[in-house]
């Protein structure tokens with residue numbers, strides 16, 4: 141299995157809605173099951189440009205764009221990342237498609 145990257149937005153709107161705490165909680169849940177970060181690493185991201193549907197979290201290279209994420213959603217997201225659960229559909233599709241496309245282009249490009 142290839143390693144996944146989870147990005148939690150730390151832009152202004154996402155931070156206002158609690159993305160700092162969300163990042164810490166996500167990190168805690170992932171490290172509890174994957175202490176070496178062999179399967180998943182979590183990182184902060186400056187701003188995805190989908191601020192109106194904060195808090196945004198993306199999964200790469202799976203290209204899953206979660207919006208309006210709350211701490212209560214994290215166990216399900218983690219189950220998709222480390223277990224065999226499907227992506228959490230109800231949290232996807234809220235961001236503008238062109239914004240999502242731009243994010244994947246940026247993440248795809250080597251920098």
Ligand code: FES
Nearest residue numbers: 149151154188191
């Ligand atoms: S502040 Fe999170 S998408 Fe812009």
